[in-house]
Amino acid sequence: MAAEVINTRYEIIETIVPSDGGAIATYKARDIREGRVVALTVVPASAASAVPDLAPRLREAAAKLTSLSSPSISRITSVENDDPSGDIVLVGDYLRGITLRERIRRVAPFSQGVATDIAIAICEALVAAHAAGVAHGHLTPDNVILSPEGEIKVGGFQTSGLLSLVAPDGDTPYQERGAPSVPSPSSDIYSLGAMLFEMLTGKSPQPAGAPPISPRSLNSAIPLALDGVTLKALQPSTGARYGAASKMLADLVLIRDAIKAGKPLTWSPLDDKKPAAAGFSFSPRQAAVVPAASGLLEEAAEELDEERMRKVEREPASALSVALWVLFAVVILGVLGLVWSAKNFLNVPSDVSVPSLIGKTVDDAKVLATQQKFTLVEGGADFSTKWPENQIYSQSPVAGTMIKENKTVTFYRSKGPRLLTVPDLVGLTQERAVRALREASLPAGTVAEQFSETVAAGVVISQTPEAGGNAPRYTAVNYIVSKGKQPPDLIGNLQANPTGPTTVDVTWNKAARATSYTVSRVDDGTLKVIAQGLTDTKYSDTGLSPDTSYSYLVNAINSVGESGQSETALAITPPKVETPPVMGNVDVAPADSNGATDITPPDANPSDTTAGADPSPARMRQFTLAFRMPRRPRGSRHVQFEVQDATGTTLVYDETHSAGDRISAPVTAFGNKIIFRVFIDGKLVKQQTL
Secondary structure, eight states: OOEETTTTEEEEEEEOOOOSSOOOOEEEETTTTTTTEEEEEEHHHHHHHHHHHHHHHEEEEHHHHOOOOOOOOOOEEEEOOTTSSSSOOOOOEOOOEEEEHHHHHHHOSOOOOHHHHHHHHHHHHHHHHHHTOOSSSSOOOEEEEEETOOOOEOOTTTTTHHHHSSOOOSSSSSSTOOOOSOOOOOHHHHHHHHHHHHHHHOOOOOOOOOOOOGGGGGTTOOOOHHHHHHHHTTOOSGGSSSSHHHHHHHHHHHHHHHHHHHHOOOOGGTTOOOOOOOOOSSSSOOOOOOOOHHHHHHHHHHHHHHHHHHHHHSSSHHHHHHHHHHHHHHHHHHHHHHHHHHHHHHHHEEEOOOOOTOOOOHHHHHHHHHHHHHHHEEEEEEEOSSTTTTTTEEEESOTTOOOTTTTTEEEEEOOOOOOOEEOTTTTHHHHHHHHEEEEEEEOOOEEEOOOOSSOOOBBEHHHHEEEEEETTTOOOOEEEEEEEEEOOOOOOEEEEEEETTEEEEEOOOOOTTTSSSEEEEEEEEEEEEEEEEEESEEEOOSOOOOHHHHHEEEEEEEESSSSOOOEEEEEEOOOOOOOOOSSSSSSSOOOTTSOOEEOOOTOOTTTTOOOOOOOOOOOOEEEEEEEEEOOOOOOOEEEEEEEEETTEEEEEEEEEETTOOOOEEEEEEEEOOEEEEEETTTTEEEEEOO
16 A cells, blocks of 8 residues: 555554555554554445444454453554544464365365364364354354464454455355354354364365255265264254354364374264263364483483393393383483473473563673573564664563573564665656656655746756655655746835826836836726836826825836736825915005915015025015825824925924824925925925925
């Protein structure tokens, strides 16, 4: 599968059963949190949706197995399905080995002893499960795992039948015809009989419901007792079968013991005639280990032989003397044997508490093994992203277990993260870069974008880590994708200054990478382009209305595109000045062409002939100062209007206003040159000369 980690917790080590067309898949995986090897069964969401409430039913089935403690049973420890619409993950015990189906395919028919031992192990699992009220319901050779060390485990209790609803296996010879929907012990006995038939003959039994065929008819070497056990388990009628798995187990144990002792197996459970059993064990017997003779026994035997040879050389041995010598030798050997047995019995090895080896290096673990007197054996090594190279990630038995001195503790060593070659992404399109990372089994990291004058848009510019290097699995590869050539920068320092009642001059700073400019104006809330293709950084807008507010924006343009709109610049055209009325109590002079009236201010001296003085009479001129407060910053600000004319400089307006307020103030001034100044918070913001 594409993902190497399932549910952010289980690191895939290898595929046991691949997913074919979206079907159920099985994996060997490492639990990253607990550092143990587990077996994962993954049911894709698309397949699980065909069975209503599959996840709750699997979870309920797994819960029934928590009370089972038989060493022959492999359990499901958890059913994970955080997202109801996502995949279902079954986490269970992992046993290294092959399935019974694969073993049958390779070497069947089995010898009588091997077939009997395997059947006993399966039957022991059934006895333990049935005693706890749990039936298997879908027992097949695929559910039985045989390890290289001879360990046999049965898995799939309750859950295998539910999973068969997702991927139906059709008519199977291991399930009785018309079996009840609820798993039953009798159905399990039938399934075991079918597997025993196949182990003995190498052929599948008759379809369920048909009269069973005698295994002896296909393999005459099968003893009558083993043939009868198989036929009784395969009876179509549940009443004719074994009433309990424990009864079938008792017959199988009798057969095993008879095979080992070389006794005849001429009885059959179908005739209810069999030898009385002294009892049987639910655990397969282990071969006795006979220790080698000690040096003391060897010396005694040699001395006895030498004495016997001297006796023979001296005189002919009579039958009585020979018997006495034999009896003497037996007594001596018996005494020495008792001494040796007592010595070994009294020297009972001490108990040792297994320390935790998880996270320790192999060298450190060897030191612990020497100090605490147990034997250290490596069980295997795998790549790991969590555990550094040469560190131990799993052990058996687990820490805290009590064992005898010199017993074996198996450890599993990390080979460190699997190193992968980083592919070269530079020059690839983003789509091809993603594909290259997927093929290299490396995840994509951060993908950034950057303008480039030389690399086309959508093509990778650079990457980290660099191409060709080695990186651990799951190392994210970051890369930068070109956005193509860069548009011009935004316009800065945009200014709009009214130069008359109908004219506004717009100016701005030159923008980087710009080849032309477009000027837009807001009229009654509508943005309108008023000039484009400008190469200069100024524009004069004419034909405007007096005493009107206008907003301007400028865009920079180049071959790639636009810069985007600049900030807005505001301008308010002044009102048109009408001819002022003639003021009374003054000497009126003829009006000039501007409509102003020449007057003599009270403090003027017409006879002043000072050098540089303007001898012409000062004119009285009337204006209306119109000003609009900027919209930013917000809040109240101090506004002052100042007029400089022939009479001097006068503060004609001094008030506080809010952002955006319109201000209008009538002003009377004298002279041909009048300067108006606007101050906000004491800072000159506007100056105009008339």
